[in-house]
Amino acid sequence: xxxxxxxxxxxxxxxxxxxxxxxxxxxxxxxxxxxxxxxxxxxxxxxxxxxxxxxxxxxxxxxxxxxxxxxxxxxxxxxxxxxxxxxxxxxxxxxxxxxxxxxxxxxxxxxxxxxxx
Numbered sequence: 001x002x003x004x005x006x007x008x009x010x011x012x013x014x015x016x017x018x019x020x021x022x023x024x025x026x027x028x029x030x031x032x033x034x035x036x037x038x039x040x041x042x043x044x045x046x047x048x049x050x051x052x053x054x055x056x057x058x059x060x061x062x063x064x065x066x067x068x069x070x071x072x073x074x075x076x077x078x079x080x081x082x083x084x085x086x087x088x089x090x091x092x093x094x095x096x097x098x099x100x101x102x103x104x105x106x107x108x109x110x111x112x113x114x115x116x117x
Contacts, residue, residue, distance in 0.1 A: 005025065029084075038052070045091045049114055062075070063102070066102060068100075094116045
């Protein structure tokens with residue numbers, strides 16, 4: 001059994017727990033804003049682009065990959081949960097070059113660029 005603690009600011013002190021009990025505690029820290037900066041791992045990419053970000057509440061993330069000519073190459077909606085989220089975007093079918101990643105949660109839209117090797 002695990003104990004899940006969601007922090008909306010502040011901290012939690014589990015130093016009084018033994019090592020075995022500490023492993024049973026899962027701490028989820030909510031970002032200060034609606035969603036935190038998106039971390040892109042593996043840029044430049046080969047087979048997939050790994051994304052990591054936090055959100056304050058459950059919702060739907062819309063992902064779009066757009067080529068330099070403005071053509072939509074990939075579109076997907078994913079459910080996200082309050083706290084930290086990790087998503088993999090397949091890039092194996094993209095040709096080498098630069099691309100735009102558009103992400104939307106609610107009314108907030110963010111743009112990032114990545115390179116396919």
